[in-house]
Each structure stands twice: as C-alpha cells, then as structure tokens.
Amino acid sequence: MNLVETRLAKLARNGDRGAFEELVNLYKDKIFHLAYRMLGNKQEAEDAVQDTFLRVYNNLDRYDENQKFSTWIFRIGTNLCIDRLRKRKPTYSLDAEMPDSEGNDFYAMLASKDELPEDQIVLSETQQVIRRAIQTLPEKYKSVVILRYLHDMSLQEIGDVLGMPVTTVKTRVHRGREYLRKKLDTDANFSL
Template sequence: MNFVEARLAKLARNGDRAAFAELVELYKDKIFHLAYRMLNNKQEAEDAVQETFLRVYTNLHRYDENQKFSTWIFRIGTNLCIDKLRRRKNTYSLDAEMPEGEGSDYYSMLPSNEATPEKQVIVSETQEQIRQAIDTLPEKYKSVVILRYLHDMSLQEIGDVLNMPVTTIKTRVHRGREYLRKRLEQNEQLSI
C-alpha cells in the first residue's frame, strides 16, 4: 500500500482540502485515460472524472485504509463508466457529429484516396482497427481488457478494482482477447 496516498486519504477524510487536491492531482490523468478508453468520448470521460472525484470526496469515510487507494478509486471510476455505457442508446447516423471533431462527421472519417507513406497508413489503420475492436467488446470484457492492457494492471489488481475473483478476471481477459482476435481476423478478411 502506498503510504503517501493512505496518509493523503486520511487527511482528506478529516477535511484537509489540500490533501484531497493532491489526490486529485495524482489520479486525474489516470482516471481520464481509463474513462476515455472505456467511453471513447472526451466529454463523457471528463464528466466521468468529475463524477469519480465527487464520489471519492463524498465517500471518503467509507475508504478502508487497509486497501490500496488506487484500487478504490479505479473501482469507482470503472463502475461509473460501466453505468454510462449501460445508459447509452446505440443510435448511429452517418451525419452524426463526432464527439471530438469540430464540425466533422462520419463522412469525413472515411479513408481518403490521397497517397500517404505506406507505413504510416498501416500503423494508423491498425491502431484504428484495434480501437474499434475494443469499442465493440461486450462491457464485461471491455473493462478488464482496458485495465489489463492499457493500464497494465495485474489480474489481482483488476480483481480488486472490479471486486471479482482473479479466476473470473483471468477468464474474462482470455475471452476478451479471443473476441478481439476474432474481430481483427474478420476485419482482415473483409479488407482482402
């Protein structure tokens, strides 16, 4: 357990606003990265970060000092993102504006026919295919895959964050990886 974080949490629980501000500073980027990867929307990710810290602040009295603070805050952030994903309505339109693009729409995201260096195209296409494949993961696999591969958490840490047995996490990571592999193979076959 990180002694500094535990001390900061204890001080924050006792009303020390500077200690809470330090906790925010330590975790805001990590929670944003998690939320952005899960929600794939900058505005929703920013909202999730704010909601996470609001919940942390209002529930500091519930924080168990025997638990790693990082585990506790990641659990709160992950659960918020899962809730947001469940509330989403899957409506798609080719004319819908992209979340981050000022005035861009799905038409502008279609690949152009302009020549670019081959390697750059392959890398960006591969990254885009992986991102799209992760976006299609069922939510029970999405959170574990993001925590495992994008946040480099151990299976035990993910189990602690999601409050699940490590065996369940191991199974979900395996099934999520298999789902991604099949999805990427389908994309490869479609592009041939």
C-alpha cells in the first residue's frame, strides 16, 4: 500500500485542495490511458477522467485506507467507462478507423533503434490493427484485457478493481486473448 497516496487522500478528505491536486496529477494520465483504451475516443476519455475525479472527490469519505488508492481509483474509472460503453448504441463499424492515439501507443516502445522506414510503416499498421481488434472485444473482456496488458496489472489487482474473483479474471483474460487471436488471424493474419 502506498502510504503517500493514503496520506494525500486523508488530507484531501479534510479539505486540503493541494493534496487532491497531487492525487489528480498522480493519476490523470493513467486514468486517461485506461479510458482511451476502453472507449476509443479522446473526448470521451477526457470526460471519463473528469467524471472519475469528480466521483473520487465526492466520495473521499468512503475511501477505505486499508485498500490501495490505485485500486480504488481504477475501479471508479473502469466502472465509469463500462457505464459509458453500456449506454452506447452500436453505431461503429468493426473495421472503422481508430483515431490516432497521439503517442500513447503501448507498442511504440517495441521499436528498434535501427528501424527502417518500411519497418515503421509495418509497426504502425500493426498497432492500428491491434487497436481496432481491442475495440471489437466484448465489454466484459475489454476491461480485463486493457488492465492486464496495457496497464500491466496482476490478476489479483484486476479482480480488486473490478470486484470479481481472480478465477473469473483469469478466464476473461484467456477468453479475451483468444477472441483477439481469432480476430487478428482472420483480419490480418497476425498472431499473438
């Protein structure tokens, strides 16, 4: 458990705006990345971040100091994104272009220092295919796959964030990965 975050949460609960601002600064990018990956839309992700911090601020008195703050805030952010996804009507095409993620690609760090321009094009196309495939995941798999592979959370942490048993998380990660594997195999002859 991070004692600094717990201390900041206590101070914020008692009206210290500077402490709350520090919490926002610690988590705004992480929550944005989570929301962007779940929602696939920059504006919606920014709105989800604002909603997350508004909900955190309004519910600081409910924060259990025996729990990791990161788990609590990720649960709030994830649940808000899931709510937004549920309210959506399926108006997007499975092969629609994803908006550019403005440098937030998790595969960008895989690039070699000696990369040739044609390799960069292939990597960029691969990233787009994977992003599109993640967006097609059923809602119940999307959140666990994003938390596991894009936020590098353990199965236990995901279980804590989503409020479900680790066995359920493990099953959903496996099924989500299989869904992606099939999607990528049929769409672009990629393999995970």
